[in-house]
Amino acid sequence: MSFNWNDKEPIYLQLKDLVKNMILSGDINEGDALPSVRQVAMDYKVNPITVSKSYQILVDEELVEKRRGLGMFVRIGASEKVQTNENEQFIKEDWPKILTKIQHLNLDTTQLINSLKEIGSNQ
């Protein structure tokens, strides 16, 4: 386990997103401890400081709390918080840009709508 990394983005950000997704998907439950910095560093063959940096961001975003001498723990409500934040960001920031681009490129919307409908029916 060592070559997931995308060269364009710093590892610590990718790692942060990875953990975020694990919280979102329930791979790590609220109240649980995150794997220790050292553990992750070894598993992913990454420097402990790099892992530390990822975890610190999650603390700053109030998704994770540090219990001194014990480790990092997923806060209660973290999963919902992530979901809410990401939804909001998509709706308010990403989607409008996407619409603008579609208009800008003068794309045929019927195809796009169809692909969206497919997704909708599978939910």
Place this chain on the structure above:
Amino acid sequence: MSFNWNDKEPIYLQLKDLVKNMILSGDINEGDALPSVRQVAMDYKVNPITVSKSYQILVDEELVEKRRGLGMFVRIGASEKVQTNENEQFIKEDWPKILTKIQHLNLDTTQLINSLKEIGSNQ
């Protein structure tokens, strides 16, 4: 005019996209000269080397040609080429990612579809 810049992407890429969009939208016509490196550098309060780098990319993408002693000129067919390339990129790369994200976030597709329909009817 100085704070358009997004911190996550290098200025020279943002500048390149800006020019590309001006070509696409007809703000700069095919055959026309691009504003001089110095001019742009002053207008946008950017280092001339940064502007050069942007222009060079456009030359590499064969949208623009350098005429020695005269400046940079938009090639004939550039606009269409941009449009084609961007369309393809959107359909093949961006849109699938967008769909995945929508599914991932479990978003309500009906709203999204409605906003797309609105755009479609205005075209």
Place this chain on the structure above:
Amino acid sequence: MSFNWNDKEPIYLQLKDLVKNMILSGDINEGDALPSVRQVAMDYKVNPITVSKSYQILVDEELVEKRRGLGMFVRIGASEKVQTNENEQFIKEDWPKILTKIQHLNLDTTQLINSLKEIGSNQ
């Protein structure tokens, strides 16, 4: 009772100060036993070793004595001793720093003086 803790200072020091203040205010009388390490650990949801460390400091400061098999007891004269030490520390170390800071921040001293007068008149 679990989140009194200030993240900047180690828990064992905060706990030590807490006990000190209880001695000072008479919540625990001289000659009385301190609550057992286990008890405190449970009450405050803290590791017993952390509590031990706090108590050990109080022993080192000769405010508390250990009676083997019985527990920790507040020494006679402890309250006065705490008061004397803390007074001295405040006057000699804390207050000068406070004055410097007030000057540095260029604060209006009249307000501060008024709040001090209020306290004085209530004593």
Place this chain on the structure above:
Amino acid sequence: MSFNWNDKEPIYLQLKDLVKNMILSGDINEGDALPSVRQVAMDYKVNPITVSKSYQILVDEELVEKRRGLGMFVRIGASEKVQTNENEQFIKEDWPKILTKIQHLNLDTTQLINSLKEIGSNQ
């Protein structure tokens, strides 16, 4: 220049405060560039990453802005902002604690008031 450092607080925090004070006192003017990370690292015989960490905090506090490829610059209004923040923190957080402690220790307020008056008259 190498042994200013207090062992109890991380260097990067001390360095941050040092820069903050330089902004506050006008040693570095608003709009000016901060000394480069490498320069400071050499001057103070500290690792560049440590300096970087300090500077990053100032960016997060919006006192300093990064201009890519150019360096870090003191934002307009930074000095006032620092002053306002520190004043507020003193009045709302530090001073009440000080008052409590004075009351708690049953200190003679007249001396304290006198020392405050002295400061006041020198302003």
Place this chain on the structure above:
DNA sequence: GTGGTCTAGACCACT
């Protein structure tokens, strides 16, 4: 056991 800090030295992207 846990995370936090620091160093020395390397490499990279941006301007």
Place this chain on the structure above:
DNA sequence: GTGGTCTAGACCACA
């Protein structure tokens, strides 16, 4: 020139 990232390895405080 600028800052950002990462490594490898060390040491420390806390629980």
